Amino acid sequence: MGEEAARAVGISKVYGSGDTAVRALDEVSVGFPSGRFTAVMGPSGSGKSTLLHCMAGLDRVTSGEVWIGDTELSGLNDRRLTLLRRERIGFVFQAFNLVPTLTAAENVELPLAIAGTRPERGWRDRVVGEFGLAKRLGHRPTELSGGEQQRVAVARALLSRPTIVFADEPTGNLDSRTSAELLGFMRRSVDEFGQTIVMVTHDPTAAGYADRALFLADGRIVHEMADPTADRVLDHLKRLDGEDLDGGEPDSGEPDSGGRDDGESEG
């Protein structure tokens, strides 16, 4: 197994207090190996976005440790956390979050501009080329399709060569053809640039682009699937849903239909 880009050690996140407290994450421990693409799935409210936000240092955990490379986040003050996010973490959101008054090129380079650095020309051109954006660089977001806007957002996330990119439902606003295109670009950034990506998604087809899928239920990781396919992911989600309704313990250890899924892959 290669090194890990990020790791959660027994993290819990509780929102609110007293009777209204919600335990969104419950003692989650998980590693994200370098140069791999992980999909995070699970029913609505299972804690997917909370996990992503806590891993990315956008939200503080209630207990436990979050590591980005060899840095533990709870030991950082807000200023150092901001710097770490800027230098080592990339984000992609469902809403493309581009600055409307800036061109695609300016949007791609914005985080580096804020950090007071300039992109390495060769790397910038390679990312822009890989994402098929070379001819769109002078356009503003309103002049781009949804798929192109999200490609700009992913290129922007990659430009600083972050340790890890977190994507929260990046295809949530895209149609299936455009989603497939974007996921293909994300997959290539893992295969060709060695980028580490963690993506929350509801879409089994999207999870099929990942190297592994994690399944959350009630704030816990209840299953891990190596080399997921859309069909196996769909099967497993159906099972999770059924078990949720029954209040039963998810994941009885029974193998998934694909046969190759040992459920305990170290990834």
Ligand SMILES: Nc1ncnc2c1ncn2[C@@H]1O[C@H](COP(=O)(O)OP(=O)(O)OP(=O)(O)O)[C@@H](O)[C@H]1O
């Ligand atoms: N800021 C908050 N304050 C209070 N409760 C919250 C907050 N954010 C999330 N929660 C609760 O924490 C739990 C996990 O929410 P989270 O958004 O992580 O789930 P999710 O799996 O991403 O859901 P979805 O698929 O619907 O986006 C839910 O019960 C949610 O209501």
